[in-house]
Amino acid sequence: MTPIGIVTVSDRASQGDYRDEGGPAIAAWLSRVLVSPWRPESRLVPDDQPRVEAALRALADDDGCALIVTTGGTGPAPRDVTPEATAAVCEKMLPGFGELMRRESLNAVPTAILSRQTAGIRGRSLIVNLPGKPAAIDVCLRAIMPAIPYCIDLIGGGRLETDPAMCVAFRPR
Numbered sequence: 001m002t003p004i005g006i007v008t009v010s011d012r013a014s015q016g017d018y019r020d021e022g023g024p025a026i027a028a029w030l031s032r033v034l035v036s037p038w039r040p041e042s043r044l045v046p047d048d049q050p051r052v053e054a055a056l057r058a059l060a061d062d063d064g065c066a067l068i069v070t071t072g073g074t075g076p077a078p079r080d081v082t083p084e085a086t087a088a089v090c091e092k093m094l095p096g097f098g099e100l101m102r103r104e105s106l107n108a109v110p111t112a113i114l115s116r117q118t119a120g121i122r123g124r125s126l127i128v129n130l131p132g133k134p135a136a137i138d139v140c141l142r143a144i145m146p147a148i149p150y151c152i153d154l155i156g157g158g159r160l161e162t163d164p165a166m167c168v169a170f171r172p173r
C-alpha cells in the first residue's frame, strides 16, 4: 500500500472560510488513475512556510510517501510560499514538472504564468506543486502523470501502476 501525501496549502480553507475542494479532488483523480494499491495521507495547512515544510518533511520521512502532491500557494502574492517550502526540503529540483504544467495550463488560462509551481526529490519522495484552483488539478496531473511512475522507480519509492485507459505511464527500457 503506497502512501501518497496530499497537502492543501490555503489560509482560507485552513481557517474554515471555505471548504477544501483541492485535496479531495486530487484524491479522487488519483483513485481514477492508479490501479496499484495506495492510500491518501491528507493534510490542510495555512500559507506559512515553516508549517508547509513541516508537513512535507513528515509525509516524506515519517509516513514514507512515494509521492506528495500540494495544491495552493504557488502564485506571486506575499503569502504564497509553497515553492520555497518545497525547495527548502528537497535535495534535488525537477524544474521540468513546473515547465510542463505551466505550458498545459496556458491552454486554459493566460494567468498560468503566475504559478511558480515546481517539483523536487526528498529522499524517496517526489514532491509536486499544483496551483490552488481546483480546476488546475486535472490539467496539471494529466500532463505530468505519464512521467511520475518512472521517476518514483528511479528514487526507490516503490512501483506505481496506472490504468492505461486513463494514463499511459512511460517507462523507458
Ligand SMILES: Nc1ncnc2c1ncn2[C@@H]1O[C@H](COP(=O)(O)OP(=O)(O)OP(=O)(O)O)[C@@H](O)[C@H]1O
Residues within 6 Å of the ligand: 008, 009, 010, 011, 012, 013, 018, 019, 020, 021, 022, 023, 047, 071, 072, 073, 074, 075, 080, 131, 132, 133, 134
Ligand atoms: N483548497 C481549495 N479549495 C477550494 N477552492 C480553492 C482552494 N484553493 C483555492 N481555491 C479557489 O481558488 C481561488 C484562488 O486561490 P488563491 O490563489 O487565492 O488561494 P490560495 O493562495 O491557494 O489560498 P488562500 O488565499 O486561501 O490562502 C480562491 O479564491 C478559491 O476560490
Ligand SMILES: Nc1nc2c(c(=O)[nH]1)N[C@H]1C(S)=C(S)[C@@H](COP(=O)(O)O)O[C@H]1N2
Residues within 6 Å of the ligand: 071, 072, 073, 074, 075, 076, 080, 104, 105, 106, 108, 109, 111, 112, 113, 114, 115, 116, 130, 131, 132, 133, 135, 136, 137, 139, 140
Ligand atoms: N491550470 C490552471 N493553472 C493555473 C490557474 C488555473 O486556474 N488553472 N490559475 C493561475 C493563477 S490565477 C494563479 S495566481 C497561479 C497561482 O495560484 P495559487 O497561488 O493558488 O497556487 O496559478 C495559475 N495557474
